[in-house]
Amino acid sequence: MTVTETQPDKLSARDREILKDVIATYVLSAEPVSSRSVAKQGRLGLSAATIRNVMADLEEWGFLMQPHTSAGRVPTPAAYHMFIESMMQTRKLPARERRYIEENLSGAPADADQLIGVTSHLLSELSQQVGIVVAPAIGETVLKAVDFVAISGRRVLCVVVSAAGFIDNRVIETEEEIPRHELVRISNYLTENFAGQTLRQIRDRLLRQMTEERRQVDSLLARTIELARGGLDLDAEPEVLVDGASALLTRPELADIQRVRRMFEAFADKARLVRMLNECIKGGGVRVLIGNDSDLTSELDFSLVACRYGVGDQALGTLGIFGPSRMEYQKIIPLVHYLGQALSRALADSFAGGGKK
Amino acid sequence: MTVTETQPDKLSARDREILKDVIATYVLSAEPVSSRSVAKQGRLGLSAATIRNVMADLEEWGFLMQPHTSAGRVPTPAAYHMFIESMMQTRKLPARERRYIEENLSGAPADADQLIGVTSHLLSELSQQVGIVVAPAIGETVLKAVDFVAISGRRVLCVVVSAAGFIDNRVIETEEEIPRHELVRISNYLTENFAGQTLRQIRDRLLRQMTEERRQVDSLLARTIELARGGLDLDAEPEVLVDGASALLTRPELADIQRVRRMFEAFADKARLVRMLNECIKGGGVRVLIGNDSDLTSELDFSLVACRYGVGDQALGTLGIFGPSRMEYQKIIPLVHYLGQALSRALADSFAGGGKK
């Protein structure tokens, strides 16, 4: 770590092939890969000694490392990055899995919350890693309909339906009791006048109205503003679904209980997860964080493969797979990609309204 | 196991004191208790040899067991049962903890779902074990209000508010598009005529009406029935909240990763958890399942301390603590008891309506 390795601009074709074999072997076995085991595969027609020399070079350049002097070698995050960027051929997701995803996502006349629940489960089931889905941040949600239900006395239930089909409800307490029929009027008013805007826009517009027309506000508008203010709480943290953590417990990398504990503690800290996901997704497409790319992945030696989902141009949330860095990226990346699209499509279908059939 | 031990009707006072000391020591140390360590406490003024004899008896009677020949002894489930029933003096929950609970449960103008979320967290936080809360079964929920929100085309969001403040929403698809104002009429009709009954009663009554008056049903009633049928789905599994599992990972009983895995798998199987909770709670008050009392507790050598919560006479759901059998029952039992009452009270306050202050 103290030495800056001189990294060649480009590895030779042979170097690359050997690195590729090492990664492939390690991903399957979870054990340090020896020069001999690479030679024995016979794919390159080279002796163990030659491969040994190359592997020593690769270590010098920062692509491999040895757990101890006389052990085989293990890929570094840099090796995975190179593998993903220029050595891997992404296969298409098998038809069987596509079908399975479609069946599950288009089954019930689900609301969006159910859809993302199913998605997180599919992510973990099909990858055998941890699936993570971040629901849309409430502030960026586009309003479809609002509704207020009188509960008792000054308590009112506020139901917000987003254009993408997410449902959010929250009990608020009003200054004074508001009669039922007025609640209906207010929800009609809000739905008719504000549908299609994000909650943030709506709140800002209402607040502006209030300050501008402070004198003339009639009681209905005042009440509308009061309800909207309480009901459209923008600061709520987005919901995060984590699925499949227990499946990871069979992996050799999680034989150490301390590491398991850190993993579950990381999952409990949703805010940190969201931060990591956001860090990962700074552009479009599928992004990958490996090992020391972020605090969470480096702490556990995990990787994160994530992408956005959304309807049309609008990004709604993020989904991804989290697991030990040793993962089959050539399978995981297409899976995340496909699920991101499938979820977006399912949300769009539900958004477009009407039956799916 | 093959020999039926002759168990004395009553242990002598000395036997009981020794058993008590063994349990107390084991609960703290998690290690087999030796006769010498009991003697050294000096509470009984007996030598290690005497205590050794008694402990041999207690083992013969099934209250203690040895992990291996020359180890100390460990309490059996039978010992814990005896301890709880007739040896333990339950302390009142410390004022500090009561205050903490009250602060957390009466803080926000929460809906009931938030309340049970806070409760499950309090359970785990204050016990350092796993907290479990089962939400009310939807079928037994008493209706407070229903509301339908048009989403798009034939999709309608059905919001059910229960008298205890639980909110359930579900998207249903209707035969044909129902205009907005009619949805309002239907929700008013249902709320006005059926509030105060359980969803099961309501559905039965509606179905009866439909068969009785099959000829004369007007389209409004028909639609009402259609919506109620889809919206009042009684077969949904009750929600189960599990909190604090990762805190258990520091315990010596969970040093074995296989056991950790089985624990998480058990938590994933919500239906089984509910079954176990129901098995536990067959009467009122706080009940305790230890080790081999149920399949889940025996599989993991865990115990479950649970009680019901509810409003007035009506039991709504169950809450409890799940963790290694070695737990401080004299603290855990009052905690569960208090939290059961506190949650019931908080629900009743919210039910009574109006502000709490």
Add this chain to the structure above:
DNA sequence: GCTTAGCACTCTCGTCTGGAGAGTGCCAAC
């Protein structure tokens, strides 16, 4: 007759050892 000291016995656990096996690095030969 209950209690206790003493002692032999058993079992676990940590440490040490040696040998086997795996893997490397380097050198010399091709």
Add this chain to the structure above:
DNA sequence: GTTGGCACTCTCCAGACGAGAGTGCTAAGC
């Protein structure tokens, strides 16, 4: 540049061994 050979290193496992903890039993004491 490639390869076979070889010495070296490190891990892992099995076995040995002693220390320590705890028991069960017996015989002596109160």
